[in-house]
Amino acid sequence: MDNTDDIEILMKSIGNKASLASKLLSNASDKEKNLALRNISKNIRQDIGYILSENKKDLKEAIQKNKAAHIIDRLTLNSKKIESIASSIDSISKLTNPVGKILSEWEQPNGLAIKRVTIPIGVIGIIYESRPNVTADAAALCLKSGNASILRGGSDSFYSCQAIYESIRKGLSQSSIPEDSVQFVPTTDRNAVGCMLSGLNEKIDVIVPRGGKSLVSRIKEEARIPIFGHLEGICHVYIHKSADLKKAISITLNSKMRRPSICGAAETLLIDKSIANKYLPEIIEILINNGCEIRGDQDVQAIDNRVIGAVDLDWDTEYLDAIISIRIVNDENQAINHIMLHGTGHTEAIITEDKSVSAYFTERVDSSIILINASTQFADGGEFGFGAEIGISTGRLHARGPIGVDQLTTFKYIVTGSGQLRP
Structure with a gap:
């Protein structure tokens, strides 16, 4: 039996275990699920020393392989991040139970009473890179929503993810929730991803990718089951001529430089021509002072000679780094056209004091998240009150935007009659 055969046998076993566990988990009470989640967060806090020691192994290998700065940033754990992971799980446990919600109900003229009620999806496969926290977030969100999960972390974060998974498994063993409700793929072999994308003989219901363009592209090309996810996060900030200067400066700086490596970081700044000469000098100055490289069109270069000339590729690049491209536009219509041409449907922000313009912008920009006067x-699902997120979807079917517990449910119809027969 060659290595490929070994992987296929392993993955089929994982799929079968998750599928069986999902049947039991779907009927678990909210109280049982919440106890399991609290046990998991408790064990993550208790195991902090071991988790950090395993994280050091990943960091050592990443540094030796000269991995990019944004990968190192996502990979790095410390006491504060571990506490944040545990706190996120606690927050998820306090969310309203997403299962069993009545979405709508009505009565037909013949007396049939119909309800549309939320239920778990089943088994969620999560494939991710360089993000140890996703191990905990994904497992917790799936548990809360009554779904089993199969977690496949990237090779860069293998030791960290496995350590967190061990804490999860320990927490489940201390509860009435089946331990097999959360599965972790214990290999970095890429064939395991291929097995997951095949659906493991219909054992996986949906795949959620969290990673770079190459990973997500492969998943979109090869998956034979539904996907929740996005390819890139080319996010825009548009400063309208009515914008408050202080808001424009602070929102632009936060959108780009708070954490440049996340998918919600701004990559392009658009600004109205009528205010560019007044606003851009201060915006460029503060960005450069905070270590940001500026690329811009000729009009932007004319305002500050430190600006590097932008090329066509810049408008279609997710930098994931301290780099931003700036373009001067005539008005909101040109800004919207730029976003329609170069955006990826992820997140856009408009800074304006004109409510009619913000309404116009939100109606015409077709992205999953649109912010008005905010970074x-x-x-992020946590910022939306979802406790955490399993990812962000730019698709149009089922889930769109941050994927939290509610987005990890589907529904069924319950029809109650009193002996009705169809004529």
């Missing part, structure tokens, strides 16, 4: 870095 693009709020594009």
Whole structure:
């Protein structure tokens, strides 16, 4: 039996275990699920020393392989981040139970009473890179929504993810929730991803990718089951001529530089021509002072000679770094056209004091998240009150925007009669 055969056998076993566990988990009470989540967060806090020691192994390998700065940033754990992971799980446990909600109900003329009620999806496969926290967030969100999960972390974060998974498994063993409700793929072999994308003989219901363009592209090309996710996060900030200067400066800086490596970081700044000469000098100055490289069109270069000339590729690049492209536009229509041409449907922000313009912008920009006078870095399930997120979807079917517990449910119809027969 060659290595490929070994992987296929392993993955089929994982799929079968998750599928069986999902049947039991779907009927678990909210109280049972919440106890399991609290046990998981408790064990993550208790195991902090071990988790950090395993994280050091990943960091050492990443540094030796000269991994990019944004990968190192996402990969790095410390006491504060571990506490944030545990606190996020606690927050998820306090969310309203997403299962069993009555979405709508009505009575037909013949007396049939119909309800549309939320239920778990089943088994969620999560494939991710360099993000140890996703191990905990994904497992917790799936548990809360009554779904089993199969977690496949990237090779860069393998030791960290496995350590967190061990804490999760320990927490489940201390509860009435089946331990097999959360599965972790214990190999970095890429064939395991291929097995997951095949659906494991219909054992996986949906795949959620969290990673770079190459990973997500592969998943979109090869998956034979539904996907919740996005390819890139080319996010825009548009400063309208009515914008408050202080808001424009602070929102632009936060959107780009709070954490440049996340998918909600702004990559392009658009600004109205009528205010460019007044606003851009201060905006460029503060961005450069905070270590940001500026690329811009000729009009932007004319305002500040430190600006590097932008090329066509810049408008279609997700930098994930301290770099931003700036373009001067005539008005909101040109800004919207730029976003329609170069955006990826992820997140856009408009800074304006004109409510009619913000309404016009939100109606015509077709992205999953649109912010008015707020940073693009709020594009996060935790910031939306979801406790955490399993990812952000730019698709149009089922889930769109941050994927939290409610987005990890589907529904069924319950029809109650009193002996009705169809004529």
